Amino acid sequence: MSKTAxxxxxxxxxxxxxxxxxxxxxxxxxxxxxxxxxxxxxxxGINIAAFCKDFNERTSDIKEGIxxxxxxxxxxxxxxxxxxxxxxxxxxxxxxxxxxxxxxxVGHEVSGKVSLKHIYEIAKIKIQDPPLQIRTLEYVxxxxxxxxxSLGLQVVKDLDAKEYGxxxxxxxVIVEQQKKELQEKKEAKLLRTG
Numbered sequence: 001m002s003k004t005a006x007x008x009x010x011x012x013x014x015x016x017x018x019x020x021x022x023x024x025x026x027x028x029x030x031x032x033x034x035x036x037x038x039x040x041x042x043x044x045g046i047n048i049a050a051f052c053k054d055f056n057e058r059t060s061d062i063k064e065g066i067x068x069x070x071x072x073x074x075x076x077x078x079x080x081x082x083x084x085x086x087x088x089x090x091x092x093x094x095x096x097x098x099x100x101x102x103x104x105x106v107g108h109e110v111s112g113k114v115s116l117k118h119i120y121e122i123a124k125i126k127i128q129d130p131p132l133q134i135r136t137l138e139y140v141x142x143x144x145x146x147x148x149x150s151l152g153l154q155v156v157k158d159l160d161a162k163e164y165g166x167x168x169x170x171x172x173v174i175v176e177q178q179k180k181e182l183q184e185k186k187e188a189k190l191l192r193t194g
Contacts, residue, residue, distance in 0.1 A: 022072040025088070028062040031055040045078045058084060067091060069129075085129045089147045092122040098168060103152020104178055111152035111171065115159045119144050 022040055031037060031052040041048045051072075059068060066087050073081040094100065097112030123140040126132055132140055145155050 025067045028059040028066045029064040044074045113154045
């Protein structure tokens with residue numbers, strides 16, 4: 001067998017191996033052929049329009065725009081297997097706390113609060129995800145407490161609605177101030193580079 005023939009067979013083997021798993025977050029009901037999803041699917045030879053239609057049909061019962069971690073297992077014949085997980089834990093925790101974003105200085109500020117009941121309810125949803133199905137509910141609750149801490153959320157036993165409403169009003173002022181500071185830094189940086 002000549003060197004060119006070996007090279008061609010090696011190239012064919014490599015082309016077959018380039019498929020595999022595509023991991024991405026896609027908003028529910030909003031899969032579109034444009035970037036960033038379109039090019040990712042196109043590189044793997046998947047029919048983009050058919051994939052988008054399939055994904056949007058499967059997520060039609062979920063509120064539009066919720067990010068869904070998606071695993072696409074691509075087979076050598078360009079067919080695929082689609083696994084859609086529950087929304088990320090950070091999404092649920094932010095919703096439970098009633099905030100848009102986490103703390104900028106984790107450990108130095110509290111971005112919101114969630115009760116242990118919130119953690120338990122989110123854990124019951126998240127344990128349905130394939131990677132967490134083998135874990136215990138206690139493990140998932142502890143994992144969620146860690147994620148909450150990394151967002152700057154405080155896990156409390158009970159939440160008083162009136163008291164928490166006051167906290168969120170105070171927090172909104174701090175967030176606005178932080179956004180202003182970030183904008184000023186961004187503009188100052190643009191002036192220096194311009």
